[in-house]
Amino acid sequence: MKTATANRRKVAVVGAGAVGSTFCYALAQSGLADEIALIDRNENLAKGQVLDLVHGQPYFPTVSIYPGNPSDYADAQVIVVTAGAHQAPGETRLQLLHKNAGIVGDVAADAVDQKSPAVMVVVSNPVDVMTHVALRRTGWDRGRVIGSGTVLDSSRLRHFLSTHCGIDVHNVHGYVLGEHGDSEFVAWSMTNVAGVQIDSYCPMCGSCTDWARERNDIERKVRDSAYHVIDYKGATYFAVGLALVRTTGAILRAENSVLTVSVMLDGEFGLRDVCLSVPCVVSARGAQKIIEAPLPAGELAALYASADILKRAAEHTAPSLLGE
Numbered sequence: 001m002k003t004a005t006a007n008r009r010k011v012a013v014v015g016a017g018a019v020g021s022t023f024c025y026a027l028a029q030s031g032l033a034d035e036i037a038l039i040d041r042n043e044n045l046a047k048g049q050v051l052d053l054v055h056g057q058p059y060f061p062t063v064s065i066y067p068g069n070p071s072d073y074a075d076a077q078v079i080v081v082t083a084g085a086h087q088a089p090g091e092t093r094l095q096l097l098h099k100n101a102g103i104v105g106d107v108a109a110d111a112v113d114q115k116s117p118a119v120m121v122v123v124s125n126p127v128d129v130m131t132h133v134a135l136r137r138t139g140w141d142r143g144r145v146i147g148s149g150t151v152l153d154s155s156r157l158r159h160f161l162s163t164h165c166g167i168d169v170h171n172v173h174g175y176v177l178g179e180h181g182d183s184e185f186v187a188w189s190m191t192n193v194a195g196v197q198i199d200s201y202c203p204m205c206g207s208c209t210d211w212a213r214e215r216n217d218i219e220r221k222v223r224d225s226a227y228h229v230i231d232y233k234g235a236t237y238f239a240v241g242l243a244l245v246r247t248t249g250a251i252l253r254a255e256n257s258v259l260t261v262s263v264m265l266d267g268e269f270g271l272r273d274v275c276l277s278v279p280c281v282v283s284a285r286g287a288q289k290i291i292e293a294p295l296p297a298g299e300l301a302a303l304y305a306s307a308d309i310l311k312r313a314a315e316h317t318a319p320s321l322l323g324e
């Protein structure tokens with residue numbers, strides 16, 4: 001049921017497939033949204049997902065969920081774009097580029113037509129290039145168009161470190177930066193257990209005898225996570241759905257949360273004209289501040305390598321898709 005919308009926390013979700021519907025399911029349970037409009041070019045899919053969700057309404061906080069259309073962008077606080085194809089087994093995120101750039105560009109153009117006040121969170125892969133496409137097509141302030149980026153990868157890192165160290169995941173903090181993809185890297189300089197930098201914590205931990213090797217293994221497992229899940233079950237959607245609740249919640253509640261969303265750089269870290277993940281303060285207007293962490297030379301080099309790959313990928317995107 002659609003209801004009056006004044007001052008309501010409304011999220012428009014584009015794409016009712018695995019990621020979009022899982023996100024809606026998690027968002028509904030979180031109580032963070034008053035309204036969720038679920039939009040898909042396959043209208044029957046959107047209707048079916050909505051029915052399945054609303055049948056569970058007695059078991060989650062009050063929220064209005066309905067099949068939507070682009071007019072819902074007009075009063076949404078957040079537009080989450082999950083529309084597009086997902087990675088087929090063996091397919092890299094960059095190979096998805098051309099399929100998804102047209103779709104994301106059209107959503108961005110519709111949001112402009114609707115004079116949307118929203119922050120746009122792009123999820124479709126390759127997410128960094130899609131964020132670039134959406135930013136150019138909207139012409140909005142750069143902080144208002146963000147990618148889900150490595151929020152998911154950072155939670156995967158925390159999971160693996162928590163398991164390795166035998167410490168509650170909530171006491172383990174770490175950030176994956178750069179591309180959401182093969183060139184991403186762990187910012188070990190920013191990784192800590194209960195505030196103790198990970199390399200200093202290591203001798204206290206006693207979980208392993210060769211931390212340098214374990215570190216590499218953990219980083220590889222984080223980077224290959226999506227491939228493993230896709231090999232087993234065809235797609236990833238639970239963890240990304242939760243990462244999206246975290247990011248959307250930071251916007252809806254003006255939390256000033258530090259999240260590694262993908263954002264257009266404009267001189268930060270010596271980079272510009274590329275979208276990639278760095279620690280950002282996320283609040284009501286999107287990525288409101290970029291935290292220029294003093295990365296050591298090796299991590300900075302990894303960031304630059306990621307930026308090079310993403311710049312080349314963006315160059316392969318037709319200028320019309322980038323709104324140029």
Ligand SMILES: NC(=O)c1ccc[n+]([C@@H]2O[C@H](COP(=O)([O-])OP(=O)(O)OC[C@H]3O[C@@H](n4cnc5c(N)ncnc54)[C@H](O)[C@@H]3O)[C@@H](O)[C@H]2O)c1
Nearest residue numbers: 015017018019040041083084085086087123124125127240
């Ligand atoms: N950034 C991340 O961390 C992350 C994680 C997982 C998946 N993804 C990406 O999210 C996207 C969606 O994945 P999925 O598993 O949900 O795919 P899916 O195929 O299950 O769903 C995609 C949906 O998009 C819809 N769609 C296509 N074009 C559309 C349009 N123009 N307007 C509205 N809807 C449209 C399709 O009908 C389909 O229902 C993929 O690009 C995938 O690679 C990103």
